[in-house]
Amino acid sequence: MSDQYDDVPGSSFTERPADLITTDITADLLRGALELERTQHGVLPHRLPARARAQCADGQLAMAEAQPSGVRLVFRTRATVVELDTLPTKTVYLGAPPRPDGVYDLLVDGRPAGRASAPGGNALIVDMTTGSAESRPGPVGTVRFAGLPGQVKAVEIWLPHNEVTQLVALRTDAPVEAVPQGGRKVWLHHGSSISQGSDAASPSTTWPALAASLGGVDLINLGLGGGALLDAFTARALRDTPADLISVKIGINLVNTDLMRLRAFTPAVHGFLDTIREGHPTAPLLVVSPILCPIHEDTPGPSAPDFSDLSAGRLRLRAAGDPAERVAGKLTLGVIRDELSRIVKQRAAEDPHLYYLDGRDLYGAADFVELPLPDQLHPDAATHCRIGERFAELVFRTGGPFAAERS
Incomplete structure (x- = not known):
């Protein structure tokens, strides 16, 4: 099976139009997360609830459950431009080549329509030889998808499965509405x-x-x-x-x-x-x-x-x-x-x-x-x-x- 995204466009943020609408990122726009944590930057999706997280102090588990595998924004809109501000945490292994940035997949009406990565973000510096880790803060980045069809459509943005991802802002050039749950198991x-x-x-x-x-x-x-x-x-x-x-x-x-x-x-x-x-x-x-x-x-x-x-x-x-x-x-x-x-x-x-x-x-x-x-x-x-x-x-x-x- 070839990569279904080989021929679809995507880009990181370059220039922000002035007339985009900002929509608050709430639970009804997200699928696949068990809980949302409000942070100073926005919201952090969790795949384990707070009670579970409180029962284990393992740093590996804390990182893994906050990496939003399977978590996606889902909404309906006529927008032709979609921007998502995020604050990722990227892992850097000392002595190894840089890891590629996490990927955001765009689906329109269930079909691949774009792929992009967010610049910036925090860094977790890991020394594999000693097991030590150091956190370094970084800036918010923006993922931008443009040229989408202008009719009403279902939009999904799948978040990186391998980067802790705080969601800061969602902007579009047309209003968005949540897609009700149901219809599929x-x-x-x-x-x-x-x-x-x-x-x-x-x-x-x-x-x-x-x-x-x-x-x-x-x-x-x-x-x-x-x-x-x-x-x-x-x-x-x-x-x-x-x-x-x-x-x-x-x-x-x-x-x-x-x-x-x-x-x-x-x-x-x-x-x-x-x-x-x-x-x-x-x-x-x-x-x-x-x-x-x-x-x-x-x-x-x-x-x-x-x-x-x-x-x-x-x-x-x-x-x-x-x-x-x-x-x-x-x-x-x-x-x-x-x-x-x-x-x-x-x-x-x-x-x-x-x-x-x-x-x-x-x-x-x-x-x-x-x-x-x-x-x-x-x-x-x-x-x-x-x-x-x-x-x-x-x-x-x-x-x-x-x-x-x-x-």
Whole structure:
């Protein structure tokens, strides 16, 4: 699948017309966020509620949940010009080449119509060798889309999936109105950085966003880079979020953090699913095991960085565990798949709406040969497209777990 944005225009701010209308950015203009925080600059979308954030002081989780993967502005307008002021936070890794700025995708009536990035922004300076980080303030930037068709249309601006993004101002050359919720089923998904969209080309081309588009559903993406750890506060967020279809992708973060052993894993999965079922007792619930990741198929974590090619812009990962430690209960992806399959089979005897999908059906051994994981862990843009298409085919289409319920 080629990049659907190859031939569409987009630009960053150059000159501001004087007659644009400013519209307050409120919750009714946003999809995919669980909460909005008012800041001194504007609003900050969150993908975990304040109560959940208060229960974990992990900086990685705080950054991931404030990176608005799947969050988009949605409105109806005749405007031919749309400007969005934002204050992004961009991550800079010392010793490595600069990372590209986050991408904003414009969709008009559901079709790609522009792509741009915001200049300026805050910087988070990370020293990978020591783990230290320093924040440096920066200016607000503006993303501008012009030359849009003048008829009434639905406009979506997908926010960067990999940059913390404060929304400062929305300006257009015609009034905007919110698009009422409804008409399509809501798909609530939770997973790791792969689900958040790590190394995807843009926010609307992460694999969950592509799968949602192909499946004809509205996405709420709780993919959390480094944060798919069976946390109880995440389970409660899933429980309390209205949704028609739910999926949870479990495994890779538990291995690459070396967080728990098999003895803790099994009851933690049961507890996670029990909590979700408290709020969604009969919704289709799909448990997805990890995609293929050769370094951790049979070798436990933790994952460790390989700095040998960092100066060339390539950071790879390696498995730092010992395969012999599996007998002591250390987790590998193979162990996790076997246990997830067993758990779902056990529970499905009393829960007919519970399903299991082996992640290797989305990305397996043959795919690794054709499309290897660049850093040994995360899929690239082309692989996101493949995973999204396969998920839609296996899950949303005829015979899939979500097929009957998405109409």
